[in-house]
Amino acid sequence: MTQPTLFTAGNTPDAPRSDLPDLLHALAADLREVGYTVDGVAELLGPSAYAALDRDQLIPALIVTESAAQGEAPAAALAAVVRFWLLAVPQDPAALDDALPRTRAEGLVALGLAEAVQAGEAAEAGEAKVRPAADLRPYAWKDAAGEGATGSGGAELWVASDLAAHQRPGVLRRDHVLGIGQASTTLVQTTIRRHAKKALDLGTGCGIQTFHLLHHSEHVTATDISERALAFTRFNILLNAEALRVDPARPEDRLALRLGSLLEPVAGEEFDLVVSNPPFVITPRIAGEAAGDQFTYRDGGLPGDDIVATLVQSLPQVLSPGGTAQMLGNWEITAGQSWESRPKSWAGVDTDVWFIQREQVGPEQYAETWLQDASENRDRKHYQEAYSAYLDDFASRNVEGIGFGMIWLRRPDAGTRRVYRFEEITYPIEQPVGPHLGAAVQRADWLAANDLSAAHLLVADDVTEERHQRPGAEHPGVILLRQGAGLRRTNLLSTELAGFVSACDGDLSAGQIIGALESLLGGYEDFDGVAFRSALLTEVANLVRDGFLLPAAQD
Ligand SMILES: C[S@@+](CC[C@H](N)C(=O)[O-])C[C@H]1O[C@@H](n2cnc3c(N)ncnc32)[C@H](O)[C@@H]1O
Numbered sequence: 001m002t003q004p005t006l007f008t009a010g011n012t013p014d015a016p017r018s019d020l021p022d023l024l025h026a027l028a029a030d031l032r033e034v035g036y037t038v039d040g041v042a043e044l045l046g047p048s049a050y051a052a053l054d055r056d057q058l059i060p061a062l063i064v065t066e067s068a069a070q071g072e073a074p075a076a077a078l079a080a081v082v083r084f085w086l087l088a089v090p091q092d093p094a095a096l097d098d099a100l101p102r103t104r105a106e107g108l109v110a111l112g113l114a115e116a117v118q119a120g121e122a123a124e125a126g127e128a129k130v131r132p133a134a135d136l137r138p139y140a141w142k143d144a145a146g147e148g149a150t151g152s153g154g155a156e157l158w159v160a161s162d163l164a165a166h167q168r169p170g171v172l173r174r175d176h177v178l179g180i181g182q183a184s185t186t187l188v189q190t191t192i193r194r195h196a197k198k199a200l201d202l203g204t205g206c207g208i209q210t211f212h213l214l215h216h217s218e219h220v221t222a223t224d225i226s227e228r229a230l231a232f233t234r235f236n237i238l239l240n241a242e243a244l245r246v247d248p249a250r251p252e253d254r255l256a257l258r259l260g261s262l263l264e265p266v267a268g269e270e271f272d273l274v275v276s277n278p279p280f281v282i283t284p285r286i287a288g289e290a291a292g293d294q295f296t297y298r299d300g301g302l303p304g305d306d307i308v309a310t311l312v313q314s315l316p317q318v319l320s321p322g323g324t325a326q327m328l329g330n331w332e333i334t335a336g337q338s339w340e341s342r343p344k345s346w347a348g349v350d351t352d353v354w355f356i357q358r359e360q361v362g363p364e365q366y367a368e369t370w371l372q373d374a375s376e377n378r379d380r381k382h383y384q385e386a387y388s389a390y391l392d393d394f395a396s397r398n399v400e401g402i403g404f405g406m407i408w409l410r411r412p413d414a415g416t417r418r419v420y421r422f423e424e425i426t427y428p429i430e431q432p433v434g435p436h437l438g439a440a441v442q443r444a445d446w447l448a449a450n451d452l453s454a455a456h457l458l459v460a461d462d463v464t465e466e467r468h469q470r471p472g473a474e475h476p477g478v479i480l481l482r483q484g485a486g487l488r489r490t491n492l493l494s495t496e497l498a499g500f501v502s503a504c505d506g507d508l509s510a511g512q513i514i515g516a517l518e519s520l521l522g523g524y525e526d527f528d529g530v531a532f533r534s535a536l537l538t539e540v541a542n543l544v545r546d547g548f549l550l551p552a553a554q555d
Contacts, residue, residue, distance in 0.1 A: 436486030
């Protein structure tokens with residue numbers, strides 16, 4: 001049965017309120033007027049303090065904004081807002097009243113974005129201050145050319161989430177609502193954007209993936225196991241209704257918010273596109289632990305990498321024919337096995353699959369990263385116990401490494417699999433990579449549907465050839481084909497493949513070029529023409545698949 005949407009609720013405890021439309025409207029107008037935009041903040045802080053803030057280092061921005069906040073309007077107003085929400089510095093209500101005159105400090109408190117400093121703390125912070133109850137920051141993107149069928153050029157938004165570890169004392173709350181982080185933007189950039197009738201954002205958090213989906217999907221369903229996360233998403237969507245093209249009076253026309261675990265809230269439905277940055281962090285399970293003991297933003301509550309395995313196995317069930325799912329994940333690498341052994345064991349035989357491993361770390365580094373992430377490294381005794389628990393947990397499954405990367409799945413509309421790739425790409429790639437991944441899938445489909453030997457091919461514009469030759473040698477020892485864009489692949493060419501590529505000007509078909517090379521290089525005793533043609537055609541197919549060679553327009 002379809003779950004009810006949550007657009008009836010707007011007042012979830014400990015989350016910003018979205019049932020006060022006049023105040024939301026006032027806040028959007030104030031933030032616009034004060035210039036609280038990505039560019040506005042960057043200009044106020046200057047490049048080095050802005051870059052430090054990006055690394056969660058607040059001190060340079062505190063120094064830069066201190067004098068600006070005491071100075072003249074309008075810089076003083078913007079400085080007050082930046083110090084409040086980005087640097088978590090309590091402010092005099094009067095400073096916020098001046099900076100945000102329609103909303104005022106009182107309105108921010110009503111919206112759940114600010115709270116009065118408690119009596120005991122007031123002396124320390126100065127009398128009658130307010131402090132942020134959430135993070136609220138500008139976020140903007142520009143659509144890449146051709147991105148999304150409803151291509152709008154991009155959007156400028158303000159996004160609320162919980163204050164992060166570097167903005168508040170102590171260990172994070174267990175139901176922490178994550179802001180826009182590195183993993184969020186990795187998935188944003190990896191997503192292949194095309195028009196979708198129905199899209200799903202599984203584990204929406206503050207709603208980041210949903211904002212992008214709304215730009216190229218007719219309807220988006222955002223789910224989460226956390227009611228607070230859905231409340232933040234609802235707030236963010238209504239605060240930015242205009243930029244997201246949502247009618248604040250009828251948001252359900254474009255969006256459903258559903259509470260529940262994994263696919264439970266969408267059982268029986270189908271989507272053209274599913275994106276998920278799931279709680280994939282591998283976490284040692286403790287006997288007797290309750291759901292409330294887990295950091296929901298990163299821990300799905302299952303042992304090992306089971307959450308990612310479960311999603312890879314079950315997501316195809318909610319895809320429409322030809323529908324795709326993209327997610328990020330961690331996977332365990334068992335000692336003595338290749339990294340792709342486990343991912344391969346999850347992928348259903350009737351699903352198109354593409355895994356790209358971007359990084360691999362050992363158990364120690366993994367434990368350090370995630371204990372630090374939730375500020376669990378501040379108490380020495382707790383840190384030692386928690387660190388040991390990670391190592392014991394990995395050792396219990398004979399895990400020697402943990403892989404991180406992106407996963408693309410498709411329910412083939414023709415019923416047969418066309419893509420089955422597991423590859424490791426750890427060097428920097430072009431971002432956003434989504435359009436390049438989309439083009440690669442199209443080329444795989446083209447290869448499956450066409451006779452390559454009859455095709456006329458051209459070398460892609462971003463491809464260069466590199467020849468390495470010992471001084472005085474007659475021929476190059478190594479010939480490399482390099483791709484400047486997208487996944488920036490390098491291909492080591494055999495002599496015959498190099499000859500093939502150099503003849504790809506669209507004039508002759510692939511079969512004709514291979515025939516000419518066979519006449520030129522073959523003819524000697526034991527030469528196997530069939531094997532030669534077949535091996536070369538396979539190598540040519542790989543170059544087409546990876547985008548070094550492209551079918552000429554007539555194909
Ligand atoms: C890593 S955060 C991703 C947030 C956001 N989508 C992004 O890209 O930054 C994972 C989200 O999944 C939610 N979550 C955790 N367990 C879940 C489950 N079993 N089913 C659905 N969502 C879950 C968390 O509450 C959290 O909001």
